Amino acid sequence: MSKTVRYKFDPTNPPPLTEAQKAEIAALKERPEEDVDTSDIPELTEEFWRKAVRNRYFKPIKQQLTLRLDSDVVAWFKEHTPDGRGYQSAINKALREYVTKYDRKVS
Numbered sequence: 324m325s326k327t328v329r330y331k332f333d334p335t336n337p338p339p340l341t342e343a344q345k346a347e348i349a350a351l352k353e354r355p356e357e358d359v360d361t362s363d364i365p366e367l368t369e370e371f372w373r374k375a376v377r378n379r380y381f382k383p384i385k386q387q388l389t390l391r392l393d394s395d396v397v398a399w400f401k402e403h404t405p406d407g408r409g410y411q412s413a414i415n416k417a418l419r420e421y422v423t424k425y426d427r428k429v430s
Contacts (some may be wrong), residue, residue: 340348392414400410400417 401407402408
């Protein structure tokens with residue numbers, strides 16, 4: 324019978340570096356920039372950034388707030404979502420689409 328061991332990585336509290344890792348980092352810091360071969364790394368052009376899309380797993384941090392909306396707008400979103408659930412997410416999606424359309428920096 325085997326037992327599964329799970330570890331959870333916390334990026335805010337990473338494990339300490341080993342002495343070998345510290346030595347490798349110190350050696351890399353001493354190395355001059357011109358010795359680093361970047362020939363296999365393509366330049367990121369404007370064309371690349373124009374075609375770039377957000378990672379589909381990206382979830383922005385939500386901020387809770389009080390927002391007054393016209394009652395007919397809220398009613399419409401509630402009517403157009405299953406069982407009236409998810410209407411706030413639908414409103415958020417509509418707002419994000421608007422912002423993305425009119426401000427390319429946010430998407």
